[in-house]
Amino acid sequence: xxxxxxxxxxxxxxxxxxxxxxxxxxxxxxxxxxxxxxxxxxxxxxxxxxxxxxxxxxxxxxxxxxxxxxxxxxxxxxxxxxxxxxxxxxxxxxxxxxxxxxxxxxxxxxxxxxxxxxxxxxxxxxxxxxxxxxxxxxxxxxxxxxxxxxxxxxxxxxxxxxxxxxxxxxxxxxxxxxxxxxxxxxxxxxxxxxxxxxxxxxxxxxxxxxxxxxxxxxxxxxxxxxxxxxxxxxxxxxxxxxxxxxxxxxxxxxxxxxxxxxxxxxxxxxxxxxxxxxxxxxxxxxxxxxxxxxxxxxxxxxxxxxxxxxxxxxxxxxxxxxxxxxxxxxxxxxxxxxxxxxxxxxxxxxxxxxxxxxxxxxxxxxxxxxx
Amino acid sequence: xxxxxxxxxxxxxxxxxxxxxxxxxxxxxxxxxxxxxxxxxxxxxxxxxxxxxxxxxxxxxxxxxxxxxxxxxxxxxxxxxxxxxxxxxxxxxxxxxxxxxxxxxxxxxxxxxxxxxxxxxxxxxxxxxxxxxxxxxxxxxxxxxxxxxxxxxxxxxxxxxxxxxxxxxxxxxxxxxxxxxxxxxxxxxxxxxxxxxxxxxxxxxxxxxxxxxxxxxxxxxxxxxxxxxxxxxxxxxxxxxxxxxxxxxxxxxxxxxxxxxxxxxxxxxxxxxxxxxxxxxxxxxxxxxxxxxxxxxxxxxxxxxxxxxxxxxxxxxxxxxxxxxxxxxxxxxxxxxxxxxxxxxxxxxxxxxxxxxxxxxxxxxxxxxxxxxxxxxxxxxxxxxxxxxxxxxxxxxxxxxxxxxxxxxxxxxxxxxxxxxxxxxxxxxxxxxxxxxxxxxxxxxxxxxxxxxxxxxxxxxxxxxxxx
Numbered sequence: 001x002x003x004x005x006x007x008x009x010x011x012x013x014x015x016x017x018x019x020x021x022x023x024x025x026x027x028x029x030x031x032x033x034x035x036x037x038x039x040x041x042x043x044x045x046x047x048x049x050x051x052x053x054x055x056x057x058x059x060x061x062x063x064x065x066x067x068x069x070x071x072x073x074x075x076x077x078x079x080x081x082x083x084x085x086x087x088x089x090x091x092x093x094x095x096x097x098x099x100x101x102x103x104x105x106x107x108x109x110x111x112x113x114x115x116x117x118x119x120x121x122x123x124x125x126x127x128x129x130x131x132x133x134x135x136x137x138x139x140x141x142x143x144x145x146x147x148x149x150x151x152x153x154x155x156x157x158x159x160x161x162x163x164x165x166x167x168x169x170x171x172x173x174x175x176x177x178x179x180x181x182x183x184x185x186x187x188x189x190x191x192x193x194x195x196x197x198x199x200x201x202x203x204x205x206x207x208x209x210x211x212x213x214x215x216x217x218x219x220x221x222x223x224x225x226x227x228x229x230x231x232x233x234x235x236x237x238x239x240x241x242x243x244x245x246x247x248x249x250x251x252x253x254x255x256x257x258x259x260x261x262x263x264x265x266x267x268x269x270x271x272x273x274x275x276x277x278x279x280x281x282x283x284x285x286x287x288x289x290x291x292x293x294x295x296x297x298x299x300x301x302x303x304x305x306x307x308x309x310x311x312x313x314x315x316x317x318x319x320x321x322x323x324x325x326x327x328x329x330x331x332x333x334x335x336x337x338x339x340x341x342x343x344x345x346x347x348x349x350x351x352x353x354x355x356x357x358x359x360x361x362x363x364x365x366x367x368x369x370x371x
Numbered sequence: 372x373x374x375x376x377x378x379x380x381x382x383x384x385x386x387x388x389x390x391x392x393x394x395x396x397x398x399x400x401x402x403x404x405x406x407x408x409x410x411x412x413x414x415x416x417x418x419x420x421x422x423x424x425x426x427x428x429x430x431x432x433x434x435x436x437x438x439x440x441x442x443x444x445x446x447x448x449x450x451x452x453x454x455x456x457x458x459x460x461x462x463x464x465x466x467x468x469x470x471x472x473x474x475x476x477x478x479x480x481x482x483x484x485x486x487x488x489x490x491x492x493x494x495x496x497x498x499x500x501x502x503x504x505x506x507x508x509x510x511x512x513x514x515x516x517x518x519x520x521x522x523x524x525x526x527x528x529x530x531x532x533x534x535x536x537x538x539x540x541x542x543x544x545x546x547x548x549x550x551x552x553x554x555x556x557x558x559x560x561x562x563x564x565x566x567x568x569x570x571x572x573x574x575x576x577x578x579x580x581x582x583x584x585x586x587x588x589x590x591x592x593x594x595x596x597x598x599x600x601x602x603x604x605x606x607x608x609x610x611x612x613x614x615x616x617x618x619x620x621x622x623x624x625x626x627x628x629x630x631x632x633x634x635x636x637x638x639x640x641x642x643x644x645x646x647x648x649x650x651x652x653x654x655x656x657x658x659x660x661x662x663x664x665x666x667x668x669x670x671x672x673x674x675x676x677x678x679x680x681x682x683x684x685x686x687x688x689x690x691x692x693x694x695x696x697x698x699x700x701x702x703x704x705x706x707x708x709x710x711x712x713x714x715x716x717x718x719x720x721x722x723x724x725x726x727x728x729x730x731x732x733x734x735x736x737x738x739x740x741x742x743x744x745x746x747x748x749x750x751x752x753x754x755x756x757x758x759x760x761x762x763x764x765x766x767x768x769x770x771x772x773x774x775x776x777x778x779x780x781x782x783x784x785x786x787x788x789x790x791x792x793x794x795x796x797x798x799x800x801x802x803x804x805x806x807x808x809x810x811x812x813x814x815x816x817x818x819x820x821x822x823x824x825x826x827x828x829x830x831x832x833x834x835x836x837x838x839x
Contacts, residue, residue, distance in 0.1 A: 035777070042784075148784035227831065228792050252787065257831075264476065271652040273476050274824060276490070280837035287835050294832035299792050302823050 001027040004350055005184055005193040006163075007171050007207060008032065010041035011147075012328050012335060013199035014154035015343025016350075018075070020197075021161035023351045028163045029193070031186065033170040034270070037151035039201055040304035040333075045224060045246050045258045046147045047237055048337045050113050051086040051139040052102075054313060056361035057338070058111055063357060064341035065113075065142070074340060076160075077153035080146025082251065085236035087125055088137045089289060095241035099137045113139045128233040128292050137241075144237050144248055147336060154339075171200075174211045174322060182324050195350040196325045202267060202305045204315075204329035211322035215330075215364050216310055221263040221272040221303040222333050223279045225286075227296040229253035234290065245285045255293055257286045260333060263303040272303040308332040309367070316342060316362040318349065326350050327364065388464070388491050392418045394706050395480050395493035396463070397471050397647065400428020401451070401692045402499035402684025404458035405699035406706075407465075410497075413707040417463035418491065420482050424467050426455045428501050429521070430692040432528040447692065454696060472825035474651055478679055481825075481837075488833045495679050495706045499699060500644040502685040505664070505745055506801045507542045507639035508755045508765070510613040516620025520550045520638035533559030536633035539623065541612055543568035544640035544743050548596040555603050562632070563605045565612055565625055567746055576742035583738035586731050589691075590738070610750075639746050643667070644686045646796060650822040653677050658815030661740045662689065663804060665819060671726070673702035681706065689740075694732035697725050748804035757805060758798040760791020765805050772809040778818030779803050792828060795820035 002025055006017040009032025021028040032038070048068050050061045072078050090096045096116075103114045115138050122129060122136040159165060166188075173185030177192065184191045198207045205217040230253055237248040244259035261282045265272045279301060287294040309315060312332040319325035328346045331338060341357060348355035394410045396403045399421035410417045427434045431451025437443050438452045458465070466484060473481040474496065481490045504521040511517065520540060526532040527550070534554055539562050540547055551561055576583075583590055600606070613624040614635055623632045642664035648654050649665070655676040656665040666688045673681040683702040684695035701722050708718040751757075753766030763786045771785040779795070779802050782788050788802050789795035795802065799820045807814040 035781075146784070152784055225831070228828070266652065269653055273652045274473070275475060276473050276481050276824070276834065277479075277837060277839075280834050283831045284835035284838040287831050294830065294835070296831050297792065297828035298825055298831060298834060299794055299828055300823050301825065
């Protein structure tokens with residue numbers, strides 16, 4: 001058996017480990033510094049969304065969407081996935097013009113999942129939406145899933161596929177050996193493997209640096225709100241064209257509100273904090289687009305720490321300084337939906353050095369300074 | 372207008388607040404009142420936020436009202452009246468009916484008052500949030516007619532409501548006996564007390580007896596309480612208790628024996644209220660293995676691991692009202708030093724006698740803690756609801772542990788325990804204890820529910836109003 005090591009017990013690490021362990025001939029160990037799903041994987045909004053993706057991400061996102069529709073076959077649990085649709089509402093004629101332009105652009109590339117709808121249709125889809133909403137872009141078979149349940153399902157599937165998951169182990173060194181393998185130093189002794197995946201999220205750039213590679217990457221701390229349970233009033237997940245909003249009602253009746261309003265990270269302490277002055281804008285936008293929630297009680301707010309390269313797109317590819325090390329991080333707050341497909345791609349890269357999955361746009365070479 | 376005038380001028384709840392304050396005190400119980408009074412003596416601008424309508428906290432609840440009626444009787448009330456009078460005269464800005472719901476890094480504090488959210492920048496914080504009752508989940512405890520002794524004590528102190536009919540008290544802990552004494556003294560009737568504490572309390576506590584006798588009044592008072600109660604009503608030693616009834620408490624089963632019951636008051640001791648401290652990033656807590664609860668890690672002044680954030684009183688560790696007031700003053704002296712109002716020498720000089728007094732007040736604690744340990748979570752029957760908001764039973768939490776959940780946060784994904792409106796404020800200690808018992812490890816090795824701001828619910832509309 002050939003040995004592989006995955007660093008990082010978030011969804012991308014688990015998915016990579018799962019796919020590689022299902023590849024004949026590989027013995028996979030996953031190292032997690034705290035516990036599985038500790039940071040953004042366990043606390044994100046759970047959006048399963050192709051709608052509004054940056055153009056270079058659409059192809060991988062479309063592959064991932066197909067995998068989500070068969071998620072039970074992949075991990076043995078439905079992960080709370082519900083294909084209730086994603087709707088991005090337009091609040092003005094200017095928004096509608098932008099929507100038409102966007103959908104034309106997506107369709108020109110050959111994708112048909114995004115669709116512009118008028119006011120009558122958006123009111124039919126979202127009976128509780130504010131009367132000022134004039135239309136929307138809709139992706140009818142997008143949806144949402146339960147992040148923590150998804151993490152747990154991927155964990156169980158990975159373990160059943162033979163992955164050894166070790167929690168509470170922090171990596172502090174990466175180096176090539178004379179045998180062409182990689183030696184991984186940790187605070188609990190060394191490991192050695194032929195292939196190593198760097199899925200350490202916000203801390204992944206530090207691992208790249210240990211391997212002698214500089215990849216520009218900052219962090220995000222997107223803030224979320226969840227309300228008390230309300231009677232069902234909205235099925236799809238809702239965003240807005242010109243304002244930062246992500247809004248959905250869970251199966252339990254609670255309403256989860258986000259949209260990328262930023263809190264603050266303390267990367268060294270591995271914590272992030274909510275800034276209520278900024279979060280107030282998320283509350284205001286939500287209450288303006290769905291006036292019925294203004295009186296709902298907030299029962300919790302939170303943030304999670306997430307890596308964010310300068311162009312808000314992930315880094316997927318082999319290290320340029322340490323062959324055998326493969327990066328997969330920097331999903332910038334929209335990696336949840338991509339995780340089944342990205343893990344499959346990275347596992348293929350690790351096992352055979354190439355993949356047919358559309359990950360070319362995510363090479364770190366895009367940051368290289370021309371000589 | 373002098374600084375003092377500016378800060379005493381606005382006492383009404385509707386008054387605006389300034390943008391900054393030297394010291395923000397959370398809670399107007401003994402620790403909060405004493406801290407604010409001491410801080411004002413050193414010229415600090417002080418804002419006190421308290422959820423209740425009048426100063427006193429739980430222990431001195433409604434003490435001013437009793438004083439006005441000439442009904443201040445015992446030593447505890449006299450202490451409270453004195454603290455409240457000094458606090459009222461101190462010039463601290465006092466906001467009753469104010470619910471703090473967030474503290475941001477850097478000292479920005481948010482609260483709600485009369486349905487509106489507000490914020491202020493505080494140089495320093497003293498959190499004196501007091502104690503909270505440990506829940507005592509038994510089968511049927513969610514039936515109307517079953518409530519906590521603490522809630523009954525609030526009704527007794529604020530509305531003079533005394534128990535009538537078939538009223539039973541059950542559980543363990545000093546407050547159980549104190550409430551019985553207070554209720555009987557006011558003419559209340561108690562059908563009986565179900566003492567669930569495991570035998571051998573005194574032999575567990577005996578090693579701490581000598582130290583406890585430094586403040587013998589605590590033990591004497593406890594003995595007097597128990598004797599007074601035992602003379603007035605019967606006490607049944609038991610292991611198992613269930614509440615039953617059809618939509619309303621009708622009877623309880625004590626070790627299988629049925630007794631008619633109209634009201635059942637449960638109690639299993641009190642624990643530090645750590646809702647706010649646990650939500651502050653970087654503020655560390657330690658596990659108390661005897662009382663099986665978390666308490667913030669504090670130095671002798673009340674400084675936490677987060678610069679500028681201090682804790683005083685029972686929310687830092689259960690010590691009782693007198694120790695709380697002393698720790699409030701000690702914390703305020705340290706705050707005055709930190710803000711340059713007094714020198715380190717002045718702080719040490721003034722705090723010296725207070726620290727000796729506090730040591731004396733805390734002397735009986737190891738004895739009491741060993742005497743009254745919380746009831747074992749392993750004995751909670753599987754069908755018992757732990758999380759009332761989401762109706763999650765002990766059995767389901769144990770099942771989640773079997774599936775690999777090591778801590779309270781992981782059980783959420785499987786059970787929704789702690790995800791309802793109370794966010795684990797009520798069930799947290801019980802869920803945590805059941806997980807630890809099921810795993811067979813000390814509670815200190817099990818993650819408690821991560822608390823997050825807002826630590827008290829506010830509406831989206833209230834928050835939205837803060838958007839500039």
